Amino acid sequence: MTMKEQLNLFDNESDTAMYKHKITLEKIRNELINFGLTKSQAKVFIYLGKYGAKTASEISKALQLPRTETYHLVNSLQNLGLVTAELTHPTKYTAMEMKEAVTTLVKQEQDRIDTLAVKEESLSEMWDAIPYFAVETDESKSEKMQLLHGSGPISNKIKDMVSSSTESIKVLGSMADVLRMYYADVFDWVKDSTSELDIVISPSSQMPEFLSDLDQNKIRMCDLKTENKCFVINDSKEVLIFMRNANHPTRQIFAWWSDSDTLVDMMSTLFELSWEKGEKAY
Incomplete structure (x- = not known):
């Protein structure tokens, strides 16, 4: 597969092979962003998921990203547990299956919510311990x-x-x-x-x-x-x-x-x- 064909994954030209999947790809990318990924992280993950193991240099060229930013992106995706690195030279990166990746992201978000939930009661108690000093008036409701x-x-x-x-x-x-x-x-x-x-x-x-x-x-x-x-x-x-x-x-x-x-x-x-x-x- 040539580099030009690889670029078609995120190409907006109507005559390209991947254009018919454009809406779906954008929706997948936006859903991944909703899970906490950045736009660039989502693009890298999708690219690896559809084109297989790639080096940072290949990712950089295919997605037209600066090489230093690409290394940061694949490292951050590794830290999130969404990408693995192969022990080769140069290093190749592989994306997890989408179902497994979503499960991982949901678990991380749930862990964060659980941590916040533990603090909810103590925070409310501290807040309620402080008296209110607001003075009620007869003024009409103000615009906000x-x-x-x-x-x-x-x-x-x-x-x-x-x-x-x-x-x-x-x-x-x-x-x-x-x-x-x-x-x-x-x-x-x-x-x-x-x-x-x-x-x-x-x-x-x-x-x-x-x-x-x-x-x-x-x-x-x-x-x-x-x-x-x-x-x-x-x-x-x-x-x-x-x-x-x-x-x-x-x-x-x-x-x-x-x-x-x-x-x-x-x-x-x-x-x-x-x-x-x-x-x-x-």
């Missing part, structure tokens, strides 16, 4: 905001929004944003709730296959001349705005949540205008 860094806290906030929703969840974002929410099971959460899901995708593009199981009347394609807008609205009472969405060049994302009536009204108006301007998905 919260900055959220990373996919984990952001996904948890969206899940909370969906669980409290009784009417509608409105999503506006680029195709990359919608894809990320799909992989994070956001749409499944809404499907299991009593709320309606409305989606506006901007800029306009071809409807992807992964959205085919959703109600097409609830999806609009709209060209807002930008790919950096992404937000989620719950029942016109709270909004989550991505300050760095899926199209941002950095991996680290952060979002701003608020229940400000003014901000929610503004974003709801933008959504409705985009919905009216947009075209149906089919």
